[in-house]
Amino acid sequence: MKDKFDRQIDYLRLSVTDRCNLRCFYCSPSRNFVFLPPQEILTYEEFLRLARVALEIGITRFRITGGEPLVRKGLAGFIRSLVELKGTEDIALTTNGILLRDNLDSLWEAGLRRINISLDSLDPRVYGEITGGGSLQNVLDAIESALEKGFSPVKINAVLLKGKNDDLSPFVALATGRPVHVRFIELMDFSPAQEYFVSGREAMARLARFGKPEEATGPEGSGPARYFAFPGMKGSLGFISPYSDHFCATCNRLRISADGRLLPCLFSRWAVDLKKMLRSGIDDGSLKAALREALSAKPRQREEAAAGERRNGLRTIGG
Numbered sequence: 587m588k589d590k591f592d593r594q595i596d597y598l599r600l601s602v603t604d605r606c607n608l609r610c611f612y613c614s615p616s617r618n619f620v621f622l623p624p625q626e627i628l629t630y631e632e633f634l635r636l637a638r639v640a641l642e643i644g645i646t647r648f649r650i651t652g653g654e655p656l657v658r659k660g661l662a663g664f665i666r667s668l669v670e671l672k673g674t675e676d677i678a679l680t681t682n683g684i685l686l687r688d689n690l691d692s693l694w695e696a697g698l699r700r701i702n703i704s705l706d707s708l709d710p711r712v713y714g715e716i717t718g719g720g721s722l723q724n725v726l727d728a729i730e731s732a733l734e735k736g737f738s739p740v741k742i743n744a745v746l747l748k749g750k751n752d753d754l755s756p757f758v759a760l761a762t763g764r765p766v767h768v769r770f771i772e773l774m775d776f777s778p779a780q781e782y783f784v785s786g787r788e789a790m791a792r793l794a795r796f797g798k799p800e801e802a803t804g805p806e807g808s809g810p811a812r813y814f815a816f817p818g819m820k821g822s823l824g825f826i827s828p829y830s831d832h833f834c835a836t837c838n839r840l841r842i843s844a845d846g847r848l849l850p851c852l853f854s855r856w857a858v859d860l861k862k863m864l865r866s867g868i869d870d871g872s873l874k875a876a877l878r879e880a881l882s883a884k885p886r887q888r889e890e891a892a893a894g895e896r897r898n899g900l901r902t903i904g905g
C-alpha cells in the first residue's frame with residue numbers, strides 16, 4: 587500500500603491497553619490520571635478483525651504496544667491469533683519488561699520472536715526514580731532470559747533525559763557485551779517535561795568518547811533509527827530522533843490506539859474512529875475504505891500533523 591508521497595505503508599501498531607504498571611514521570615506524570623473505561627478499549631476480537639482487514643489491503647507487519655501490553659490478560663493468545671491470520675509476516679512486542687520474564691514461554695509458544703524493551707536507566711536508583719518505583723532487576727532478568735530463549739532481535743529503547751541517563755556509557759557497555767540493540771529516543775512533546783530534552787544529534791556526538799563509531803545496518807525491522815557500532819560490539823547503538831533528524835520520508839506505519847482510533851501519524855490530532863464503526867455493524871468493505879482514508883491523510887512530515895488539540899497521550903496511542 588503506497589501513500590500519496592510514495593511511501594510503502596505495511597506496518598500497523600496496535601495499542602492494546604492504556605493501563606501501565608509503571609509511572610514514568612515523562613509519560614504518566616500524574617498519579618491520579620484517568621484510565622479509559624474498559625468498554626472504551628477495543629476487544630481482542632475487534633483488534634483481530636481490524637488486523638485481518640488491514641492484511642487484505644497491504645499491511646504485513648504488526649507491533650503490539652500500549653500502555654503496558656503485558657498487563658492485559660490473554661495477550662499471548664491474542665498474539666497467536668494474529669500470527670495465524672493469513673498474510674501476517676511479522677509481529678513484535680514493545681514492553682517495559684517488568685512482567686516479561688514470566689511471560690516469555692507463552693509468548694514464544696504463541697510465535698513471538700521480536701521484543702523491544704523500554705529501559706531508561708541501568709542504575710537501579712535512577713530507574714526507580716524515572717519509573718515511579720520500578721525494579722530494574724526484573725527488566726535485566728527479562729533481557730537475559732529473552733536472549734537465552736532465542737528472541738531476536740532484542741532491542742532496548744531509552745528515552746534520552748538530561749541529567750538522568752545522558753551519560754551513555756552503561757548503555758554502550760550493555761550493547762558491547764550482549765547482542766542487544768540500544769536505541770536512544772528523543773523526548774517527544776507529548777511530555778510536559780521538556781526541560782529534560784536532549785537532542786539525538788548531541789547524544790550521537792558523545793559516542794566519540796568511546797572510540798570511532800561505525801555506521802551499522804542495525805537489526806532487521808529497524809524502522810527510523812540510525813545505527814552505529816564499535817569494533818567488537820555484539821549489539822549496536824541506534825538513534826531515533828524525530829526532532830534533530832527528519833525521518834518522516836521513510837515512515838511506513840499506521841497506528842490504532844487502545845480506544846480504536848486510527849492515527850495516520852504519531853503526531854496526528856485527527857483520527858478515524860474505528861471503534862464507532864466496528865460497533866455500528868460496519869461491513870469489511872467500509873472498514874477498508876476507512877483504513878484507506880487514514881492512509882490518504884498521512885502527512886508528509888510530522889509538523890503538518892501537529893495542528894489542533896491532542897486528545898490522547900502516548901499511553902493510549904502506544905509508545
Ligand code: SAM
Pocket residue numbers: 606612613651652653654655680681682683702703704705743745771772773774775776777900901904905
Ligand atoms: N509499556 C510499553 C513500554 O514501556 O515499552 C509500551 C510503550 S509505553 C507508552 C512507554 C514508552 O513510550 C516509553 O518507554 C517511551 O519509549 C515511549 N514514550 C512515552 N512518552 C514519551 C515521550 N514523551 N517521548 C518519547 N518517548 C516516549
